[in-house]
Amino acid sequence: MPQKPNRVLLEFEKPLLELYKKIDDLKMQDMDMSEEIKMLEKRIETLQRDIFSNLTPIQIVQVARHIKRPTTLDLINLIFNDFVEMRGDRNFSDDPAMVGGLAMLPGCKKSNPLGETIFDQPVVLIGQQKGSNTKENIKRNFGMAHPEGYRKALRLMHLAERFNAPIISFIDTPGAFCGIGAEERGQAEAIAKNLRSMAGLSVPFISIVIGEGGSGGALGIGMGNRVLMLEFSIYSVISPEGCASILFRDAKKAPHAAEVSKITAIDLLEMNVIDEIIKEPVGGAHNNYKETALNIGSAIKKHLSDLARLSSRELIADRYRKYRNMGYFTEE
Amino acid sequence: MAKLALHQWFQKRKLEKEAGPASERLDIPGNLWIKCTKCQVAIFAKDLDANLKVCPKCGYHFKLSARERIEATIDPETFTEISPFLHSKDFLGFVDSAPYSQRILKSEEKTGLADAIVIGEGELHGIEVGIGVMDFSFMGGSMGSVVGEKVTRIAEICLDKKIPLIIFSSSGGARMQEGIMSLMQMAKTSAALSRLRSAAIPYLSIMTDPTTGGTTASFAMLGDLNIAEPGALIGFAGPRVIEQTIRQKLPPGFQRAEFLEKHGMVDIVSERGKMKEELKKVLHFFENAAKT
Ligand SMILES: [Zn+2]
Numbered sequence: 001m002p003q004k005p006n007r008v009l010l011e012f013e014k015p016l017l018e019l020y021k022k023i024d025d026l027k028m029q030d031m032d033m034s035e036e037i038k039m040l041e042k043r044i045e046t047l048q049r050d051i052f053s054n055l056t057p058i059q060i061v062q063v064a065r066h067i068k069r070p071t072t073l074d075l076i077n078l079i080f081n082d083f084v085e086m087r088g089d090r091n092f093s094d095d096p097a098m099v100g101g102l103a104m105l106p107g108c109k110k111s112n113p114l115g116e117t118i119f120d121q122p123v124v125l126i127g128q129q130k131g132s133n134t135k136e137n138i139k140r141n142f143g144m145a146h147p148e149g150y151r152k153a154l155r156l157m158h159l160a161e162r163f164n165a166p167i168i169s170f171i172d173t174p175g176a177f178c179g180i181g182a183e184e185r186g187q188a189e190a191i192a193k194n195l196r197s198m199a200g201l202s203v204p205f206i207s208i209v210i211g212e213g214g215s216g217g218a219l220g221i222g223m224g225n226r227v228l229m230l231e232f233s234i235y236s237v238i239s240p241e242g243c244a245s246i247l248f249r250d251a252k253k254a255p256h257a258a259e260v261s262k263i264t265a266i267d268l269l270e271m272n273v274i275d276e277i278i279k280e281p282v283g284g285a286h287n288n289y290k291e292t293a294l295n296i297g298s299a300i301k302k303h304l305s306d307l308a309r310l311s312s313r314e315l316i317a318d319r320y321r322k323y324r325n326m327g328y329f330t331e332e
Numbered sequence: 333m334a335k336l337a338l339h340q341w342f343q344k345r346k347l348e349k350e351a352g353p354a355s356e357r358l359d360i361p362g363n364l365w366i367k368c369t370k371c372q373v374a375i376f377a378k379d380l381d382a383n384l385k386v387c388p389k390c391g392y393h394f395k396l397s398a399r400e401r402i403e404a405t406i407d408p409e410t411f412t413e414i415s416p417f418l419h420s421k422d423f424l425g426f427v428d429s430a431p432y433s434q435r436i437l438k439s440e441e442k443t444g445l446a447d448a449i450v451i452g453e454g455e456l457h458g459i460e461v462g463i464g465v466m467d468f469s470f471m472g473g474s475m476g477s478v479v480g481e482k483v484t485r486i487a488e489i490c491l492d493k494k495i496p497l498i499i500f501s502s503s504g505g506a507r508m509q510e511g512i513m514s515l516m517q518m519a520k521t522s523a524a525l526s527r528l529r530s531a532a533i534p535y536l537s538i539m540t541d542p543t544t545g546g547t548t549a550s551f552a553m554l555g556d557l558n559i560a561e562p563g564a565l566i567g568f569a570g571p572r573v574i575e576q577t578i579r580q581k582l583p584p585g586f587q588r589a590e591f592l593e594k595h596g597m598v599d600i601v602s603e604r605g606k607m608k609e610e611l612k613k614v615l616h617f618f619e620n621a622a623k624t
Contacts, residue, residue: 176549178569178577183587186597187568188548195522196554200530215506215515216549216568223519237506237515237546247428247508261511262424273512323523324484326516327477328423331415 008286010062012051019044048283055232058255060264061240063232064211068286070293072099072127072170075210078293079300081106081120089151092185097141097177098149098221100126100156102165108301110308121304124160126153126221127170130211144177145217147190153221154194157201166204166304169221174239176217191220198223199319202312206303208278208296209233209265210285225319226303227273229265230292231280235273236263273326276303368392384604393541393561393604397443398450398467401500405608406454406463413452415485420447420478424511432509439470447478448503451486456498457612459619462490464499468542473503475547476510480517483551487524487535496534496615501552504570505545518550525554534618536611539566539589539598557614558598560589561607566598 009017023040026033055063063069076083080103087094104120111117128145131137153169160167176187198205198221207224213235229235238246240258245251262268265277278299281288310318364377370392380387384404385394396404402411419440422433430438440446448470453462464486466473483499490497506514528535537555539548542565549568552558560566567587575582585591592598602610 176568178574180574180578180582180586183567183569183574184595186553186595188566189553189597191549191568192518192522192551192553195519195550196526196529199519199523199526216518216546219515219518220549223523235512237510237512238508243508249429260424260426261508263512268512271512273516320523320527323516323519326520327481327513328421328510329477329481330419330421331417332419 008068012059016044016047045282052284057258057264060232061234061258063284064234066286067132069211070285070289071132072129072172074289075170075293075296076125078289079297080104086156089148089155091151092148095146095149095152096139097128097143097145098152099129100153109305122165124156124165124167126156128173130172141177143173144175146177146182147185147187150190150194150220154197157197161201161203164203168300169207171207171209171213171218171222172211173214173217174212175214176220191216194220195223200316202315204304204307204315206300209235214239225307225315226275228276228278228299229268229274230278230285231265232284233265234263235268236261386604393563395468395541397469398445398465401465406456411452411454413450415451415482416446418446418478418481420476426509435471443467443470445470448473449479449482451482456615459615460495462486462495462497466500466502468502471507474505474507475503475517476507476514477517480520483521484524487528490533491527491531494533496618497528498536499551500538500540501543501547502540503543503547505547518546521551525551536614540564544570559600559602560592560598562589562601562603564589566592
């Protein structure tokens with residue numbers, strides 16, 4: 001007997017519930033109801049399209065944090081081949097909140113006098129890893145890395161540099177972890193050193209915000225030559241809840257904080273903090289992992305082939321220019 | 333209250349000094365007594381000033397303003413301010429309990445500064461240096477676009493002139509009223525320091541009370557030598573945030589300069605009265621190391 005799918009609907013997705021229920025009922029029947037199911041699925045898609053084209057910033061925050069949203073490892077496994085996970089910072093421990101390793105990116109194109117060749121590009125991957133349920137999240141510390149996580153990431157970046165492999169980082173974290181051990185082992189130093197090191201990397205570097213881009217913890221692996229964002233992800237200096245309780249002295253004002261802090265992909269593209277928005281499937285990334293992975297994969301390939309034209313020196317200069325230009329001020 | 337850019341302030345000081353000792357203590361009205369934050373003893377303001385604002389009884393280090401810090405660090409009449417007219421912009425139209433644009437104006441009036449950092453060139457025991465000094469009294473020393481731009485500019489000047497860079501930090505972290513742009517200043521300043529590092533230009537970071545958040549997690553932790561003032565609170569997250577996260581009380585001395593020294597994050601904890609000598613020794617090393 002077919003099982004009822006384990007669905008997690010957000011508050012604003014509730015209008016879909018009726019339709020899902022109807023489909024589930026039809027599926028339980030012995031007769032062939034595929035025509036009716038198809039019709040209902042069409043209606044769901046239309047409704048989803050409608051809902052997701054009008055999300056408020058705080059609703060986007062909810063999608064970005066969706067428990068079923070594809071995680072870094074989900075996407076790595078769908079986009080790349082032959083992933084070899086590497087563990088540990090060779091100093092203190094392995095941090096399960098930060099993953100990384102070696103992989104091949106299939107289907108890359110290179111033009112040459114004879115036409116185009118298609119090849120597998122070796123890449124080094126890093127990213128914060130959230131869990132898809134409570135148990136996993138506890139193991140992964142909800143994607144909040146300790147200093148050893150950032151130092152593992154740095155170790156991988158330097159490896160990439162030595163072997164001339166492009167780096168792809170996946171950003172999905174509420175922030176770097178705040179705790180006693182994190183402070184003792186130098187969370188600030190670990191992030192700062194990553195920032196300085198990323199500025200000097202001689203290989204192409206692409207950063208992709210796939211869910212939550214939480215402050216310095218996100219930036220700590222996020223100084224790509226190109227920074228991309230999934231459509232319904234967020235990137236901010238502080239969480240809307242944190243902003244609300246500090247600046248508005250009321251945690252319930254998070255929706256307002258999300259609005260005024262400009263944390264959505266569209267806002268950040270407007271401010272030139274990111275370079276491109278990657279479209280999500282209808283109903284958000286959690287609704288279709290494959291399509292999400294496909295969209296991310298083609299964005300990576302496009303930007304890698306652009307960056308492949310730059311020498312090491314040009315890559316560093318390109319990155320310097322990008323971050324050097326960030327800021328708004330007057331001078332008179 | 334009249335606004336005074338730091339360079340104007342220095343000029344004014346110079347004029348006053350020339351005019352005679354009567355106007356020398358213009359910045360402190362009357363005979364003020366100040367209660368020590370730590371040991372509660374009452375100190376005559378003049379004595380506190382003469383002691384670089386360190387409590388003579390218990391050694392507590394009061395916060396210094398940018399101008400006081402520069403006076404305590406840079407040889408007299410050698411300081412030239414750079415980019416004094418950079419001002420923050422309320423590009424998000426951000427309003428919390430007051431509009432950001434008003435906060436900026438108020439802080440400018442209160443401090444006589446254009447933003448939370450002053451940069452310039454000067455000499456330290458005759459050695460030419462670039463220097464940046466943060467001022468906590470300007471919006472908690474928070475780092476927005478202006479702080480990021482000024483740290484970057486002074487780093488670029490040091491790179492260009494091949495002179496050492498010294499930055500005194502005092503900051504609660506990112507300036508939230510500038511949203512993501514405040515976060516990006518961490519990337520920007522660290523990138524500038526990466527260039528200094530490649531060129532083997534020395535960078536000395538001095539962390540004073542408090543240095544937390546995005547400032548610590550970028551330029552403040554990246555010194556060739558990291559130096560701290562005694563008792564300074566230095567950390568990634570503020571202690572309250574940590575207590576809320578882990579739901580337990582923090583041990584005494586946690587995140588203080590001495591704690592960071594013990595955990596290998598700072599090279600020297602130097603009391604204020606010895607700081608200039610300490611910096612001189614370090615600069616002397618780099619000056620001679622570069623020659624050989
Ligand atoms: Zn005292």
